[in-house]
Amino acid sequence: MLLKNFTTISEFIIVGFPGLHQDYYGLVSVIFFLVYTTTVAGNTLYLALFVSSESLRKPMYIILASLALSDMCFSTVALPKIISRYWFDAGATLFHVCFFQMQLIHYFGTLNSLIMMIMGLDRYVAICYALRYPTIMTNHTTYILNISAWVTAMIAPSIATLHTLQLPYCGPKLIVQCFCDHISITSLACAENTEQKLVALCVALIVLLLPLAFIIYSYFHIIASVMRLSNSQSRWKTFATCSTQLCIIALFYVPRCVVYISSFLRFQISTDFRILLTLLYSLIPPLINPLIYCLRTKEIRQILSKWVKRQTAMRQSPRINVITL
Template identity: 55%
Template sequence: MLQENWTTIKEFILVGFPGLNPKYNGLVSTIFFTVYVTTVVGNAVLVLLFLKEHSLQKPMYGIMFSLSLADIGSGTVVLPKIIAKYWFNDETIPFHSCFMQMKFIHYFGTVTIFILVLMALDRYLAICNPLRYPVLMTGRITLALNITGWLGSFIFTTVVTVQVYQLPYCGPNRIIQCFCEQNSIVKQACADSGYQQLVAFTLAITVLLGSLTFIIYTYTHIIVCVMRVSSSHGRWKTFSTCSTQLCIIAVFYLPRCGVYICHVLRIYMLPDLHIFLIVFYTLFPPFINPFIYFFRNKQISHILVFLWLFVKILDPHFTLL
């Protein structure tokens, strides 16, 4: 039976945190607004630096540039609707818009996974195969790999979204979530969605654990290579070149793996806690990544400090506030 003949839902209602007292809506919306502005501004500054600063136009920074774009996209897809819900009590989202939001949430998440894998590969080649690194990780090769990740992720997530979209939906139309998350949407289907949920979960686990396995494998080899460096200063200097990537990878993977482990082991979580964890692992990495870049990457931090001092010399009264 065609989906158009069965679907009666015209819009979804985003419930958000079901246990949240309405008197805190203003505070919650302010927090999300701050997170959104910080995410967009912080990553936009990095994008401009990567484009304008010639010393940052290297393969490693090209990968970071791609990650900053994905972070901006991820925050922009999710946060404006959450802010509108808690600031203006705008809790409805049209049927088709909900699926578009779901698609792009998964899209930017998948792009980020590919970029983290590319980061690990870049550091592996730079540390374990330094003589071949300039040949294997040129600017053109990095660009081609980035484009492949963005296009491949789009195709992959489109296939998954279409599969879920074709289910018939006839209510209830209340999504116990802050945004259109796939599991919450599928629960609204008025047909057996077990196959779609199994396929989606299997693909998610495969992509998440497959990429994490590759990252662990590469960094294990990196650690082995670093330990072979004779001096302790040399070991620390070599390992510090991938410390930024390790921080970003940990922030991205640890909360996600925690949620998936609880799902597999059928560990019960309160709805508000479950929603918080999903919101956290969706929004926290794009928010914190610019700070990690700044504090863990000396070249970027030095450029930002230099630009700040330059602006202060031109205008002593300049302030970010």
């Protein structure tokens, strides 16, 4: 706690991509803005369908609703500041606001990891124990699992944030990243930070590798069960569904592990490439999750189609009344 008294700065400045020429600031800000609005719109659409349709009150759709809400919150925490940095050259963020953003960034990252583990559990039970699925994965059980994930996801980021706050910050304040994260902030400390990095690495690996190990285990058994299916059409359909989910899982986990491990072991990775990897696992999954998990589902497409037709009919009805009069 004594080291904290030596902190002399009151703000950090978000740099973004250090190698990006100023002529491209406008283009990058537009890209980030489109990613943000598309992510929020896609996930909001699914949440609206989930709330308004009783037929979606099933375990898998409950998990997807939890994931959609988490994705939308993560994008809202991460993107507005970097958009304003490139759009209005407003990269400054207050000291404690930066730490608050770091806490939320890692919280929602942890939360997504836990939700993906719950999703893997749901698929594992649905395919490997199909007859017992309705009694194991009830709505009540699914809600409890998701609420537990939202609560326990706060533990690991809080440990890393409290350790990082103990460091003094008295000199450089440029965060070479698109948002405040643990790696970028600890690199600015005016004291030895190996212990904080080690604690953060251990926490991050536990948060990432334990759910990943369970997901790999579940999908190994899923694939083994699918291979035993006699119907080739059912086998291909299940494989197609699992392959898209595994692509999202790989996109979420692999770049994260590369960034964390390379930072601690000090592998030579260019700064711009490290930031690009961070954005890859941070922004792409929330952007495409509604498409992969939701719009490719037949039941959701049917509900969406009925909703669009109903809205179209409501807009046309006043015109019919006017013509009739």
